[in-house]
Amino acid sequence: MFKIAVAGTGYVGLVAGVCFAEVGHQVICVDIDDHKVKMMKQGISPIFEAGLEELMRKNYKAGRLDYTTDYVSAYKAADAIFIGVGTPEQPDGSANLSYIATVARQIAENIEKDCLVVVKSTVPVGTNDKVEQFINDFLVNDVKVEVASNPEFLAQGTAVYDTLHAKRIIIGTESKWAENMLMQIYEPFKLPIVSVNRRSAEMIKYASNDFLALKISYMNDIANLCELVGADIQDVAKGMSFDDRIGSKFLNAGIGYGGSCFPKDTKALEYLARQNGYEFRTVKAAIEVNADQKTLLFKKASRRLITFHGLKVAVLGLTFKPGTDDLREAPSLENIPLLLEQGADIYAYDPVGMDNFKRKYPEGAANGSGSITYVNGPEEALNGANVCFIFTEWGEIKAVKPAEYKAKMRTPLVYDGRNLYEVSTMKEAGVEYYSVGRK
Ligand code: NAD
Structure with missing residues (x-):
């Protein structure tokens, strides 16, 4: 079993760290966010992922898993350091590699023994070569460091399951030493491993x-x-x-x-x-x-209505998909500003994503002329609404019966971005229903 440090405790890093501990490795998860580290030490996951907290608590209690902001102690003792920090998009479309560079520098300046650095973050082809060079350029102690690519394929919402039952593990290495070490780290998972060179793994x-x-x-x-x-x-x-x-x-x-x-x-x-x-x-x-596609329904509704000004608009679903609290690039983030700009009074519901959404759009009147109110269930959002948009296919939203739109809304006008209902059923229920790719 190996001593593993994981840099970054987001969807990728935390899930990887927890699953490494689950199969028996000794894991320390590092994050720069003190608040997150404190939460994790109490067994609370900073992200919403099915089954994650149970495994966090179990492995923390067993002494195989810990969390820290002290990267110096975490990196100096590790056999392998997995990097799972973000690589967000920049305005020109390129990946921002500054978080990777920071971790690479922290590793170079602190490791005290030979170490394999494994990049799990998604990085453009050729980045791992540069990370290896960068670490060697800044290395303080006389130790051997190699970089391997190990891209992650989990899907948010099923991240733990996807990691423990991955269809394949891709490892990209440039030496037998690195390949063997990664093979051994992943051996307890008993999953198919595809071993290729670093650039192919990145691609x-x-x-x-x-x-x-x-x-x-x-x-x-x-x-x-x-x-x-x-x-x-x-x-x-x-x-x-x-x-x-x-x-x-x-x-x-x-x-x-x-x-x-x-x-x-x-x-x-x-x-x-x-x-x-x-x-x-x-x-x-x-x-x-x-x-x-993201504003297709807004455009459809704009053709049907004179204005959104003063209309009560029910919004069902805010996250980019069900099973996650993540809002990044969610269609709701494109449509809600458009609705607010046009003066809509939005009543929004999401079973998990509302707290995150409130940070971007606090409850009350918005900068434009509209307003946003967060409610506790689909029924409350639909009550007296003039129009409804469905953005996420959460179970709680799918469970709303066609007759409820008719009964609760002032005008049963529904724009469904997830094709949740049969067109004929909605028609029979007396709902004016628009979806995607259907009459
Ligand atoms: P995230 O934004 O959820 O998490 C990144 C974490 O890294 C944050 O907690 C942040 O505080 C921490 N961090 C930043 N700098 C740090 C540093 N110097 N040391 C330690 N921690 C630091 O990111 P994510 O969604 O987990 O994605 C990480 C990478 O994995 C990205 O490249 C992404 O493309 C890739 N990926 C993501 C998914 C996914 O479903 N989210 C799936 C596969 C691959």
């Missing part, structure tokens, strides 16, 4: 994410065409799903992908291609389709 991550983003944008494009020619996207997707070459996943049309990964990883790959003199036309198209 596998982007190629996988961008392929999925392309699939979603393709289905959204088909959905938009379905509406124009009178086909039904759900029937079309069902028909496609029987073909093994296509598969049944990621065929749902809607109001576009969000989250911390697909939007930034498509832009970063497109940027990387541009830097190398290559025009990445397919990924560029996926980005453009997605940008338009």
